Amino acid sequence: MRLTLTSRDRGLLRRVRRYAVRGAGLGVAAQLTVAVGLMAGDAVRKRRRTDEPTAPADPPLRARVGDDVTTTYTYGQDLYDDMLAAIDSAEEFIYLASYIWKGDETGQAFKEAVVRAAERGVLVCVVYDGFANLVVPREFIRFPDPVHVLRFPVVRSGLPIIDFRRSGRDHRKILVVDGRVGFVGGYNIGSLYATHWRDTHVQLEGPSVWELQNAFVDFWNRHRRAELPELPDSGSPHWNAAIRAARNEPSRLVYPVRALYLEAIDRATDRVWITQGYFIPDREILDTLLKVAARGVDVRVIMPERSNHILADVVARYYWHDLLAGGVRIFLYQDVMVHAKTATIDGVWATIGTANIDRLSLVGNYEINLELVDDTQAAHMEEIFRRDLQRCREMTMEEWQGRPWHYRAAERILQPLEWAL
Template sequence: MPARVNHALQDGLSGLRRAAVRSGLALAGVQAATLATLTLMSELRKRREGPHEGFPWEEQPEVEVESGGSSLKLFPYGVRLYEEMLSEIASAQDHIFLETFIWKGDELGRRFVEALARKAREGVDVYVIFDGFANLVVPAKFKRFPKEIKTLHFRPFDHPVSLVDPRNVFRDHRKILCVDGRVGFVGGYNIGGLYARSWRDTHLRVRGEEVCELENAFIDFWNTHKTGALPPIKPGRERSWRPEILLRRNDPYLRIFPIRAMYLEAIDRANHHIYLTHAYFVPDRAFKAGLIEAASRGVDVQILLPEHSNHVTADWLARRHFYELLAAGVRIFRYKDLMIHTKTATIDGVWSTVGTANIDRFSMLGNYEINLEIYSRRFAAQMERMFELDKTNAEELTLEAWEQRPLPAKAVERTLASLSPLV
């Protein structure tokens, strides 16, 4: 090839690369400006409307799983949940394991610290874990728990090196409380006064052999990530092999992500109905295809989402999936007036899951998450009742209404579409 032609090709390729870089930077700038505007509008809306309290919920009795002797109780209301958790902490005789994503330094947060410190001073072994990054805005003074409480701040960004450590992308999004190996709690509730009355969430209390599985998940995490002089925890009693309640945990350190596979398998097996309730819904291609395929074979697929969540970016990224889902016959309901933060599903009156994982890339393929997979018709009946009650505070989104949304909204969705793999 003549040198002149070769130089011309190289110059052309260099020009294309420069144009691509400029286009990418321009798109990133537009996306950043769009997100800033959406965030500002969301904050103004929240200030204008103020906090909402009150939503439909009902107390459901503890239910015993058909075989195995374990029992489960749903908590859809934070006030009741927190009082039950504090009561169990107060009755602890041997050990307490508490892990949470967010731990607010408000009155409720202080009540938990004081309750834990009191038991630790009585000789109970108290171990707590909370995510360092999620609690950056919490006052440092609050996070200095009494020395009697063995505390693991999971990978806070407390050093410049932390900012460039790729492992710090993954957050500990789990919420677990276990007391004495006899009772465990897991679900979507963080610790904070905001969540007690103004958020609709779901937690689950577990009694039976499966508590050992929750404890084992905590112990594994603690022993893997403990720092400094923190002591290891010796594993407790024998593990459970009962198939009615299975613990699924995503662990990016071990590169295992069974929660996504659990959902895909359950959706694929659905014969009659699929009811999903999620705070953030940004499905990947396979997940969305599974729902569409289920709807195409006659399965009643219903998804309940917040009309406005606390993360406006997730809301707008979810919107780009609505048309395809609605066109396939999937029904979408949007919860009104306040945040619904629950992460639950129930299928065919048999299968259910309650846990911490959202339907987005962070939860499915990134963060430390934990869900219980439950095979029980009794429990599924309660989950269905809870879903129908939640729908009384939701408005169904129809395909016709979605097609008539304003042109600027469609433009924003297209602008942000490329961000989906990041959320």
Template sequence: MHTLKFAVVVAFCLVTETGCATLPDTDALIERHTGQAARFENARGSLSTGKSAAILAELKRKSGDIDILEKQIVLEQAITGSPLILGNKVTLLRDGAETYAAMFAAIRKARDHINLESYIIEDDDIGRQFADVLLEQQGRGVQVNVIYDSFGALNTPKAFFERLTDGGINVLEFNPLNPLTVKKAWLIDNRDHRKLLVVDGKIAFVGGINISSVYSSGSIPRRSARPLRPEAGKAVPWRDIHLQIEGPVVGELQKLFMETWEKQRGQPLAAKDYFPTLEAQGKDIVRAIGSTPDDPYSLIYLTLISAIGNAEKYVHITQAYFVPDPQLLQALTDAAGRGVEVKMILPGHSDSEIVFHAGRSHYSTLLKAGVKIYERRGQLLHSKTVFIDGVWSCVGSTNLDWRSFLDNDEINAVILGREFAQQMQAMFTKNLEASEAIDLERWERRSPMLRIKEWGSRLLERLL
């Protein structure tokens, strides 16, 4: 987050008193949502109880009868209300260059519509490449609809979006910072942190990657907590991942885009085939989870807390912005206390110094409880992933901080199965090899200046 952006956030938070929002009592909610039966859907709708039970039994057989499957499936469907859908093909995109190449390929093949939603769309090389290809497709009769966040795109000139509008693209600014342009209640602290692209209602992209050259070229015009030049004259690239998803669950992701458009009172969308008939494309089982401050509680927050609580063997987390609340901190330390291997890869430097030090202020508590912490070197870590017990994976836009859980619109995909989890494990291992373990004894000897920075940053945790 830019220093200017953080100053704006603090100012608005103080004016609007957004700190009044609170996180839910996770224990009570989890207890309330137990005791159901696992259910699945495919391209033709809900499966019978018998078929759902057979699918679950086969999943458990392949995964060594790990209890998290049944417990977590039941909890998630009760918590989120979104179905667990069979027949999808999920492709793990391991960096920005791979992600943008796949996105451009899908956009160029579009024949009906393109829906793009991104927290940040920058006026840089990558942003202009997206603008060019989107305008080209709009000119060919493919309807393009774009949602961008007003705060996330604070540094993007209005002329960039005016060019899109002038070319016929339907552009929507999420919760404008300027109250004079707001079409609904002025919810200044509610930000659209999602990264979602849906093409022809058949292929979707979701994850942590914004539209910005920092993910592809390593150009990094942001102030960091540590020097970002391991080699003279070379900026450190951002490390993040994304998913390409094909199959029936794309319809659920499309619904989330349409709901945001309607909630923000965007211009009526052109009549297109937004919900085509979707056939099975693979064997991946996926649940799409959208979270907004309008929900009674953060759906992804409770999903993550419950998944960590149901872990039996290991919890592996890669996280860009780690500012845990007491319940998340307790879930992690409790897991380690019952013998679960909890490993976290966190940034070794960040574009937000205050978030970086606020997260570090919790290291001692975690390390003493047996949680293993590693800091990524060589790249600026921006990934937001969790995978558990080799069968449950989560990739999306949600940070492990108060802002993501209370103030932001977020979007994540949960994938069940050992095959996809093996890809996650390979990526986690690669990141681990490029990370430095934090040793408790050495950490306790850190300098007084670092402790002061941690203390000061922690005072502002709720705003981060």
């Protein structure tokens, strides 16, 4: 059947289309205006701040998890000291990936360490994200020939909006040395993170180091240029490990970290404790959290009072009403930026990794999160969570409902940006 439109119908459609385009344009203009205003105000606030609070220097926690030993870090300098010691002890190979690698004192220490290792004959392979390091001096990110460097490109061939395999940044932070020790978590490389950010990283010693090594090797071999060496790929004989890696890989359209969270939260019977630098849950994760809270599970989320991304803060707050009304407790970390990407459930399950609970991490970037099913490791994660609670203030529904009207307006206007944050 063929649809015939009258001249009046066609005129109406043209007007609807014109108003839609105009409305869309006004919406984008409003978003830009609010975003620019917020970022300008945040920049002024940061310039006026004369003190820079330091992160709590809590000691690392060690645990035996199956056949592995884990060391969980919440203070960057302790982590960097052990990472540099591992690099200096390398005899065969070093695989290092960092989303951000600052050209400061800490960054220079890592650069010198990998160069020394390469000069003594160790195979050194380094990955960093080109976009995340655009502001880093080019001279700093040039390495001598013995160091093999894969710069994940700022722009790749193809259109990400058409071919999702071309989307995403390499947001992972991995170090593997000789296949015997590995590190993964939220810490990038930089002096700021060493003492002024609260983050979480874990070191593995044992057969589960393969999880990190395999993730690096697969990424390297898939994205390397022809002149870079192909790395040996091996399977793992350990199928029932207490530690497993979930790897988001846009080039393969694989995003298991989101499923990891959904399944674990759905199993909860007692408590779900989450710490996130940027917490912008999609509808499935939000509904799952509300569902388990409704059946009496203690659901708590720690996030920064103010993160380093003001727009992410505003967009995240769009969901606070639903969370608070549904019984989820929100705690705001004070003074320093909490950047961790962790959760622990029922004193049994935990995850530590690089993925935030937001769209960009869960269905966009290259990410890696470890799943650890072990009572001792979960107890350590709960100890860290309780420690963090002492440095938080709780957001109540009464306070949230009393926020100024312009806060509400900004949240509603910027909410569509959740896909880009």
